[in-house]
Amino acid sequence: MTTDLLDIRRIYVEPEAAALPRGKEVLARFPDAQRVEVESHLRIPELYGDEANVARWVRIKREALVLGVKKSLTARPNGRSADFIAPSTANGCAMACAYCYVPRRKGYSNPVTVFANIDRIAGYVQRHVGRQGVKPAPNECDPVAWVYDIGENSDCSLDARISDNVRDLVETFRWLPTAKASFATKHVNRDLLSWDPQGRTRIRFSLMPQRDAKLLDIRTSPIAERIAAIDDFVAAGYEVHVNFSPVVVRDGWLADWAELLDQLDAGVDAATKDQLAAEVIFLTHNEKLHEVNLGWHPKAEEVLWRPDLQQLKRSQSGQWNVRYRTGDKGRHVAALTDLIAARTPYLRVRYAF
Template sequence: MHRSEGSVAAAPLLEVTRIYAEPAAARSERGRQVLARWPGAEVVEVASHWKIPEVHGDETNVGRWVRIKREALVLGEKKSLGVRPNGRSADFIAPSSANGCAMACAYCYVPRRKGYSNPITVFTNIDKIIGAITRHAGRQGPKPPNQCDPTDWVYDLGENNDCSVDALLSDNVADLVAAFRELPNAKASFATKYVNSELLELRPEGRTRIRFSLMPARASKLLDIRTSTIEQRLAALDDFVEAGYEVQVNFSPVVVYDGWLADWAELFEQLDAATNAATQRQLACEVIFLTHNESLHQVNLGWHPKAEELIWRPELQETKRSQNGATNVRYRWRDKQQYLAQFEQLLHQHLPYCHVRYAF
């Protein structure tokens, strides 16, 4: 096995100088492991990982957006261990082992949940998280085939985080991969925009699905901030298949702009050229068109207005009120159906072996 040439060093992404820690989390075995990885960091005791005004909960932090993500880290305990039904990308959403992200994609919905900049919170009670997943999987009966998977119950591990980046901080992801290796009826799944070659050593044995998010490089350079490049992600696909992962791709988000279809055709050609027969035989994809948010749009104008020129397009979009009352925007429904048909036709033309598992 060769190491992916596109692997990204951790140093530019994370240079932790301050760790906010709930006392019990800091005392735990996993908490001590994280603290040992950043021995020079200042440790600040906090009552709750949810309420740290210096790092989240205040959109006026926009001037320190990336700096907070690079330099701040939070240790907490996951209080809610419930498993939620999904039925789209996965059958279930597992209790997360982390929250937040060191990357700063302009379209990301995660900052809206915890307060904009939202650096990584590592949940240290990983044993309880794995226990909850294991018990839930044990209660499931036979799996009816569906768009998530034909034989296994699929648990999404990264709803509000990127597990590839989380693995730079602790063994939480390694422990989860090992746990799913032993579950006869379930597999893990997470999407990522970061190439972490350390994951190649975890022996998933087909029980963990990694979904590499892809979009045309021209758009990615503007929107995917602090991520691995598209070239690096493409170069990693064969390596992860060889290492025993089920590798799929997320074409996400699909952004409509002048020349967007030509850019996607180029990406499909690059994907075909970058992958061998083994990868192509097992390849499937999700297609997710852009959804944006009015509040995040206003914040982005303060730190990355160029991105908004591409993703805030009122002449193409309509509003949709989310369940939490936020104002989201998406492409007009009728137009989006046309865009999706064009996209899928192009995909079938260039990558006929790539099954569309889920489109939205």
Template sequence: MYLSRDVMNLDLFPPEPSAATRPLERLLRVSRIYLEPEAGLHPRGRDILARFPDAERVEVRSHWNIPGLHGNEGNVESWNRIKGSTLVLGMKKTMRFEPNGRSADFLPPSAANGCVMACAYCYVPRHKGYANPVTVFVNIDRIQAALRRHAGKLGPKREPNLVDPRYWVYDIGCNSDCSADAALSDNVRDQVRLFTTLPNAMGSFATKFVNRELLTYAPQGKTRIRFSLMPHAKAKLLDVRTSPIAERIAAIDDFVAAGYEVHLNFSPVVITDGWQAEYDALFQELDDTLGAAAKAQLACEIIFLTHNERLHEVNLGWHPQAEALLWRPELQEAKVSQMGGTNVRYRTGMKGQLVREFIQLLERRMPYCRVRYAF
């Protein structure tokens, strides 16, 4: 399906918000809420429902399998309309902690799944079918209790690792964007404040959305925000419905001043002609913008694009322009993921050279930015 310029401008690239706009107003105007009955009775669920009193409420047996929403191929054409109008409330039932070792030591039970944004390379839609609105898990009390127990059993972190030298790090945003989630409920605020009470642990999440309400959370150095960045032109095409790159960069000093540890997430690195010059300009912009305090604590992670054939087919239905950059069979090879799925990544050998070249560019412009990992 080809999207006309008018549709592209309306659905993919909404107008810039005014200063008075609430954080998600331009992205999410909830008109329908699917909810598990128990979620509607929970205090956090009642609070969220009160925020959207005019929204239609539809009770469902499971937040994971909603007839007509998940797995419905016809929803591809309504991809962004659904993201911008639909919210799901559910109960988190499985309290599982998965070892990670890169962005974090552990992936804890998530307090949300899905996103109001629509980055063309996002992996979450692979698991949720053809529509991927936000699901908020309202039983944050159970999630936090599980986190306290898990961290308590670990005890102190006795040996530094690539994740952090002092704390066990939990990625609380691996299935969503916490900056956007914070505009829907108090779950993220509660998580940030929880980590200030855990002597051996800190939280972490990557974000492509600037929500200045988070500046009031008083994280006390116990939450790491990783601002995801790529060259401006690529972000306009691939980072759909997100905060502009310049806005993310401009926010870094403020979040450091507010008590967050702020890292950079160069992800995904997408290879096109002239990519070196684009990233060199991005690094120079960062060096010119960041203050001394931000630079002193700065680190980054570098992740080259991994794509997925099923997601490629879905994307062709709503954003084929992005696939011209993401789907490059002449540069990519098949890779079986840890979950058993078939993905594609840049070819072995070539990718190693690309990683080395990227790090050299970064070191020339930003020698103070420590590389936590790159692959």
């Protein structure tokens, strides 16, 4: 299978994953790919932690695939975008957004890893939903349903080009009346339009001004294409929100966001506007990711790494993150949410930070 994003030539595979039905399906999709047996999808020295891979950042994403088994199944409480983070069916990505946090965990490369034990993952999710019962009160995630993010560490629209894992989860949630799936995406995959989610899956199309996307959203679907797809996904039975993330502060940023909001307003119909909501997330960047980016895309760091605008904060994992300075950030958030209210008054902001 060859697309603009994927030309899989080498598959690193755990023997246990290769023996499972989903693993066999994935291997069959790429019959010409070299297979490299690995003990663990987490320990592949030639992919992870090798500084020389910075020079091959995009090539590895395009040509390498990892097939493994998800060992630990947990649903972590979240509370902002979703009530829970579901156990992932994949991680990594063939796209190369300069601000993505996944490389911080994986080292110098993060091609897609597909987990073959989808039956165990879907079964765990069903049991977890059953234990929650009926949602007792509305919250910012959803007024009625428990929301499960199924794509925290990958882009589900792209994952669906590699395996049927995402489709299996969308179909699982179709029959769970107290819960819904959710994922953010920067990739338009119209194959999803035939899946009949019956309102039980929320897709959040990530949007930013085209000027930012051209520099930062590498190998993603164009912003205009994402907006043009929204009505079709609503008509196909998805709940569709927009994810304004990350918001990057630079010269002219607010004027460019005004232009994007006008583009969104003109690009969606009344049925979409009636159900549309947004989440707004300002940039948080990371010192180690900054160092990685300097090796393959230094131009992006001119807007992502701004010591004149940002302050350091140590993360729970001990790494140094940067975010816009306290006080200044509050004014930036207010300016953008005021702009949203003025340009797209129907667009409910679920949260902004």
